Amino acid sequence: MKAGSNLEQVLESGVFTVTAELGPPKAADPKVIIDKAGILKDHVDAVNITDNQTAIARMSSAAAARLCIEQGLEPVMQMTCRDRNRLAIQSDILGAAALGVRNLLCLTGDHQSLGNHPQTLGVFDLDSITLIRMVRDMRDGPVFQNGEEITGLAPQLFIGAAANPYADPFPYRALRLAKKVEAGIDFVQTQIVFNVGKFEEFMRQCRELGVSEHCRILAGVAPLKSAGMAKYMKNRVAGMDVPDEIVERMSGAGDAQDEGIQVCVDVIKKVREIEGVAGVHIMAVEWEAAVPEIVKRAGLRE
Amino acid sequence: MTDDCENVLVAGCNTCVAVCLTGGEKEAEQLAQQLRIARRREGIRGKVDTVTVLRQCENEYLDAIAVQVEEADIVLSTACSIGPQGLVFRYPRKRVAPAMNTNMLGYVREHHVWTEYCAACGSCVIAATGGICPVARCAKTLLNGPCGGSRNGRCEISPEVPCVWQEIYDRLAALGDLDSLKRIIGPKKWNLSNSGGPRTMKKEGFEP
Numbered sequence: 001m002k003a004g005s006n007l008e009q010v011l012e013s014g015v016f017t018v019t020a021e022l023g024p025p026k027a028a029d030p031k032v033i034i035d036k037a038g039i040l041k042d043h044v045d046a047v048n049i050t051d052n053q054t055a056i057a058r059m060s061s062a063a064a065a066r067l068c069i070e071q072g073l074e075p076v077m078q079m080t081c082r083d084r085n086r087l088a089i090q091s092d093i094l095g096a097a098a099l100g101v102r103n104l105l106c107l108t109g110d111h112q113s114l115g116n117h118p119q120t121l122g123v124f125d126l127d128s129i130t131l132i133r134m135v136r137d138m139r140d141g142p143v144f145q146n147g148e149e150i151t152g153l154a155p156q157l158f159i160g161a162a163a164n165p166y167a168d169p170f171p172y173r174a175l176r177l178a179k180k181v182e183a184g185i186d187f188v189q190t191q192i193v194f195n196v197g198k199f200e201e202f203m204r205q206c207r208e209l210g211v212s213e214h215c216r217i218l219a220g221v222a223p224l225k226s227a228g229m230a231k232y233m234k235n236r237v238a239g240m241d242v243p244d245e246i247v248e249r250m251s252g253a254g255d256a257q258d259e260g261i262q263v264c265v266d267v268i269k270k271v272r273e274i275e276g277v278a279g280v281h282i283m284a285v286e287w288e289a290a291v292p293e294i295v296k297r298a299g300l301r302e
Numbered sequence: 303m304t305d306d307c308e309n310v311l312v313a314g315c316n317t318c319v320a321v322c323l324t325g326g327e328k329e330a331e332q333l334a335q336q337l338r339i340a341r342r343r344e345g346i347r348g349k350v351d352t353v354t355v356l357r358q359c360e361n362e363y364l365d366a367i368a369v370q371v372e373e374a375d376i377v378l379s380t381a382c383s384i385g386p387q388g389l390v391f392r393y394p395r396k397r398v399a400p401a402m403n404t405n406m407l408g409y410v411r412e413h414h415v416w417t418e419y420c421a422a423c424g425s426c427v428i429a430a431t432g433g434i435c436p437v438a439r440c441a442k443t444l445l446n447g448p449c450g451g452s453r454n455g456r457c458e459i460s461p462e463v464p465c466v467w468q469e470i471y472d473r474l475a476a477l478g479d480l481d482s483l484k485r486i487i488g489p490k491k492w493n494l495s496n497s498g499g500p501r502t503m504k505k506e507g508f509e510p
Contacts, residue, residue: 110458129447164450167449168465169448172471172483179486
């Protein structure tokens with residue numbers, strides 16, 4: 001075991017793993033986290049705590065992660081390179097580890113111009129790959145990024161990253177993930193899969209490169225709430241690929257939310273069959289209540 | 303800015319900013335003419351002169367306009383921001399103001415279109431990235447390939463902005479050198495950029 005987190009144990013046991021997402025509030029109220037954790041905790045193995053998601057200032061992921069731990073739900077703390085330099089990131093990692101965080105997802109982060117403070121300075125001292133390398137060295141060295149030894153307790157973290165099979169250039173996507181494996185990741189969560197065919201091709205390339213041997217791959221999935229949301233994601237959200245047939249399914253549905261959950265369940269059943277897929281990451285943004293139903297219908301907790 | 307000044311000198315710079323059609327002799331004359339009209343309308347007394355040098359970033363050119371500078375109450379420099387600072391260094395008691403907002407180190411990609419190509423970061427990486435700079439041209443200064451926001455050759459910040467990592471990928475693919483993308487680059491030494499404090503360069507063997 002590298003970090004001994006629940007997520008690591010479940011993934012290493014070979015059980016099909018389920019993670020979800022919990023977005024901290026744009027306020028100081030701990031109750032928001034407590035309530036969301038309550039909805040999710042009996043249905044998932046761990047939950048991602050987003051870090052100023054889409055470049056919008058929110059409660060810090062470390063604080064929200066600690067609140068989550070207190071509710072008995074294991075957090076995967078997200079860390080982006082957009083808002084902090086290597087000093088701040090290492091400091092927050094030590095602090096989070098001291099508070100009991102055992103999983104860290106290393107991201108570059110959405111560009112600040114997409115958020116609600118577009119005039120801010122984007123830091124990007126590191127990128128996701130050099131961040132991964134730094135965290136791995138803090139755990140395994142154990143050394144700081146400058147090579148200085150961590151003489152006390154080193155942060156024990158199960159290290160994750162994101163991968164987007166729907167971004168361009170497509171032939172580079174599996175290679176990029178291989179680069180993240182070389183940098184030191186233990187697991188990866190992908191962008192939301194709607195186009196299963198393209199994801200299968202991505203997974204084939206990952207197997208060819210040996211990626212799925214060295215890191216556990218969780219396929220990202222999400223329930224659509226309406227036909228409008230399907231169209232918006234198809235046309236307006238960077239890095240999303242929503243096939244026409246799914247937009248049509250959502251448009252023709254009597255109960256759109258129920259259909260959205262069913263589309264998600266169908267995707268889960270398909271990706272589960274793909275060699276090298278170790279679990280799913282359910283991104284029900286501001287719709288945590290959908291997660292238990294998805295888990296139940298997809299038969300993920302039997 | 304010049305309302306309380308009787309004598310205004312607009313100082314043009316005839317190299318980079320002239321090529322950029324923003325601050326050369328012609329643009330300095332245009333600015334002076336606009337100022338004259340505006341000041342006449344406001345009833346401000348005095349005159350607006352112009353003078354243009356080859357480069358405002360070198361003492362010898364700035365020294366050559368000492369007479370015009372001494373006569374003026376304020377010098378408006380149409381050079382990049384190095385020009386007005388050079389004038390301040392050379393003429394410490396003179397009021398100097400920039401007439402230009404310096405944007406970037408750009409390349410004339412098309413006629414009348416300039417694109418940022420260099421961030422003067424002090425630790426050049428383009429030998430490893432197909433001769434294309436991701437520090438200046440990627441919105442996140444990524445050193446290890448395109449992020450998940452690259453789509454159809456465009457950046458996530460805007461469909462108007464090309465993804466430079468797509469350009470780097472295409473070029474390395476054409477050169478048969480995609481293997482260089484497998485190598486992890488960085489963390490970058492930002493202390494060599496402006497982040498490490500203002501930089502001074504000396505060329506050994508050229509001391510006066």
